[in-house]
Amino acid sequence: MQTCFRRFLDLRKDIVQDYLEERVINQLEEWGFDYLKYDWAPTDPINADLMRTELTQLDRDFGFCVTVRAIKEYSNYWSKYCNSYRSNPDTLSNWDNLVEIYETYFDFVDYICKGHYFDLDMLDFGTCRLHTMWNCLTDDEKIMEFSMRAFLNSPIQISSTLENITDFELSVYCNDEILAINQDCAFNTSKLISRVKEENRYFDILEKELEDGAFAYAFFNLGKISENLTVSLDENGEVRDLWAKENIKHQGNLLLEIPSHTSKIIKSTTKILFK
Numbered sequence: 001m002q003t004c005f006r007r008f009l010d011l012r013k014d015i016v017q018d019y020l021e022e023r024v025i026n027q028l029e030e031w032g033f034d035y036l037k038y039d040w041a042p043t044d045p046i047n048a049d050l051m052r053t054e055l056t057q058l059d060r061d062f063g064f065c066v067t068v069r070a071i072k073e074y075s076n077y078w079s080k081y082c083n084s085y086r087s088n089p090d091t092l093s094n095w096d097n098l099v100e101i102y103e104t105y106f107d108f109v110d111y112i113c114k115g116h117y118f119d120l121d122m123l124d125f126g127t128c129r130l131h132t133m134w135n136c137l138t139d140d141e142k143i144m145e146f147s148m149r150a151f152l153n154s155p156i157q158i159s160s161t162l163e164n165i166t167d168f169e170l171s172v173y174c175n176d177e178i179l180a181i182n183q184d185c186a187f188n189t190s191k192l193i194s195r196v197k198e199e200n201r202y203f204d205i206l207e208k209e210l211e212d213g214a215f216a217y218a219f220f221n222l223g224k225i226s227e228n229l230t231v232s233l234d235e236n237g238e239v240r241d242l243w244a245k246e247n248i249k250h251q252g253n254l255l256l257e258i259p260s261h262t263s264k265i266i267k268s269t270t271k272i273l274f275k
Helices: 014-031 045-055 072-081 095-111 139-151 167-173 176-182
Strands: 003-005 035-039 063-067 191-198 201-209 215-221 227-232 239-241 246-248 253-258 262-268
Touching: 014 045, 035 045, 045 063, 045 072, 072 095, 095 139, 139 167, 139 176, 139 215, 139 262, 176 262, 215 253, 253 262
Parallel strands: 003 035, 035 063
Antiparallel strands: 191 201, 201 215, 215 262, 227 253, 239 246, 239 262
């Protein structure tokens, strides 16, 4: 179970600390919560550390997430004491917002480590039908949004009206092979191994080494034109398309086509070389 406290509690004030100790912490204990999303201001380590200290009173493991513009200059703190932290805008289910959130990740990638992850914010498939000021993503873009969170070790949290989720959206949420990449016990950080960004092109390739010795690769085409590439690998290597849930036949070379605003995630038993 999780809860969220809204901002504007300045924990440096004695009266606020007393309130936390007497009411909030006791209530969290009583309700059995084990995760706190701390949506707070001011955005500094002092307030975050005071909240974290209060949570240590709970007699169990407790997940602690700070959110809303975690300042980069304090990254050493976030990566040491917070299980996850956000420094990006809220999810709005439109393309420009998706790209902005994705790009923020690379400002913090050097600080991500086991147990301390960068939070790309919640997923809200189905919500846009209730908020007409937001532009719904296409199905391909929803796969892209989910792929980014899974591949970049972000917490995957759903904030949707469940009755509005389509069968397709549910299939995205429940793809066990993609979720396995997010939950891989090696906890390795994804590495950006190639980026093309010019005029109508914006194409990233990321690599992630997995616990079983295999490699996962994510292809994100954020540009306006289709991307085609040839990759080389060991002829005996096994390659699997994780969204399609099918093995890819090859003879040492693969030709991949990634249309605009789509993504692909593959898993290979051997390292792939990109031409």
